[in-house]
Amino acid sequence: MNKDTICAPATAPGGALGIIRISGPQAIPVADDLFHAANGRKLASQTGGNLTFGTIHSSDGETIDEVVISLFRAPHSYTGEDCVEISCHGSSYIINKVLEELVDSGCRMAQAGEFTKRAFLNGKMDLSQAEAVADLIASSNKTTHQMAMSQLRGGISSRLSQLREQLLKLTSLLELELDFSDHEDLEFADRSELLELTKTIDNHIARLAHSFETGQALKQGIPVAIVGKTNVGKSTLLNALLKDDRAIVSDIHGTTRDTIEETMDINGIQFRFIDTAGLRKTDDEVEQIGIERTIQKIKQARIVIWLLDQRPTWSEIDEMHELSKGKKCIYVHNKADLIDIHKFNPYILPLSMISAKTGKGISNLRKRIFEEAERAGLTLNANEIIVTNARHYDALTRAHSHLQRVLDGLHNNLSGDLLSEDLRLTLDTLAEITGGQITPNDVLENIFKHFCVGK
Ligand SMILES: Nc1nc2c(ncn2[C@@H]2O[C@H](COP(=O)(O)OP(=O)(O)OP(=O)(O)O)[C@@H](O)[C@H]2O)c(=O)[nH]1
C-alpha cells in the first residue's frame, strides 16, 4: 500500500474548469485544511460519492477560488484509495496555487501515470486495462476509441484468461502423467489429444499476435499510397482527399520529390494518405532517391491508388501489378474533365474516373478506399480482439515461440517435465500482459478441479 498522498492537475491548462486530483491516506484531511464547505461540514464527516460546494483558502488566508469537491472513499475510487477531486476555475494561477498549498500540507506531486499505477497495484484493473486508459485518452477517432474501450473493459484480459485456462488444463494433464506415472491402472490423456489442444491454443495466440499489424495500421492510419507517373495529378488528388492545399501542384514533371503523408478519417477509420514522387526514368539523382522512396512506400502501404491520365501499355500494366503485388489496388483515371466520355475507349483495368481538379468522383473514391480497407480486414468487428500494444505483441510472440517448443517436444515425444517447463514459460509470458502471477497452486487446483484421480 502507498503511504504517500499524491496530487496533480488532471486537466490540460486553458479550459474553463480545472480539476486537481488528490489520492492517498491523507487526501481527505489535507483537503479539509484548505477547504471551507458552504454547508459548514468537514469532508472527513461525509460519506464517499458526495459533491460539496465551498471555497479554497491559502494558509495565509487568501481566498483562492470557489470550487466543488468530489469525495471518494477507499476502495470505491479510481485508485482504490481515498481520493478528492477539486473542480476549480481553469486559471493556471489558481491551479498552481492550490497545488502549492497541497504540497505545503504534505502531499507529493504525482509522477506521470501514478494514479493509474496505483489503481493497478490496488487491484482496480490489470496492466492491459491500465494501458488502455492511456490509449483511451489518446484516441482521436471512432476506431482507436473502440479499440481502447474494448481493452479497458477487459477484452484482451478475458481472452487471455481463456487461453490460460486451456494452458493450465494442458499442464495438469502433463503433471498428472508425471505424478502418477508409476500407477499402471491410471489412464492418461493421449499424446495426440495433447498435441491437438496445444495446436488450438497456439493458433489463438498466433492470431492475437498477428492482429497487431492491423492494430498498428488502425492506430497510425491505414497507409494508402498514391502513385503513378509524373504529372498525372497525385498531389492534386492528395489535396482533394484532404480538402486542403497540402502538397505543391504544378504542371512541371517531377514536382514532388519526397513523400508527403497526412491522415484523414473516412467513416470513423483513420487513413494515412501518402503522396509520392512520380515514377519515370530520370538522371536527376535527387529525383531518383524520391522514386526509390515511392517504391518503399508502395511496399509499406495496405492500399495503393494507381493514378493514370492516359491509357497504359501492357508492359505498364504488368509493371503496376508487379510493384504492388499483394496490395489492395485501386486504378483511377484522373483528369476526367479533359475527356469526352463518349469517345473514351475504356481499358482493360477496372477503373474509376475522377477529376482531382474539379472534385468529380472524389466522394466515390473515398467510398471505394473504405471498401478496400474492409476487404483487407482493416475495419473492426464487434467481438474481435485487436492487439494495439507493442508490449502485448512482444509477449504474445514470445509465448508463441515457447508453445512452438512444446509442439516440437510433443512431436518428438519428449518427457512431460521438459514440456511442462516450456508450458510454464508460456503461461508466465502471457501473464506479463495483464501483470498477473501464476502460482504452482493454480496448477494443483486445476488438476483436482478437472480430473478425478483414480477413475
Ligand atoms: N484538367 C485537369 N488537370 C489536372 C487534374 N489534376 C491535376 N491536374 C493538373 O496536372 C498538373 C500536375 O498535377 P500534380 O498534382 O502536380 O501532379 P503529380 O502527379 O503530383 O506530379 P509529380 O509530383 O510531378 O509527379 C497540374 O497542372 C494540375 O493542375 C484534373 O483532374 N484535371
Ligand SMILES: [Mg+2]
Ligand atoms: Mg506531385
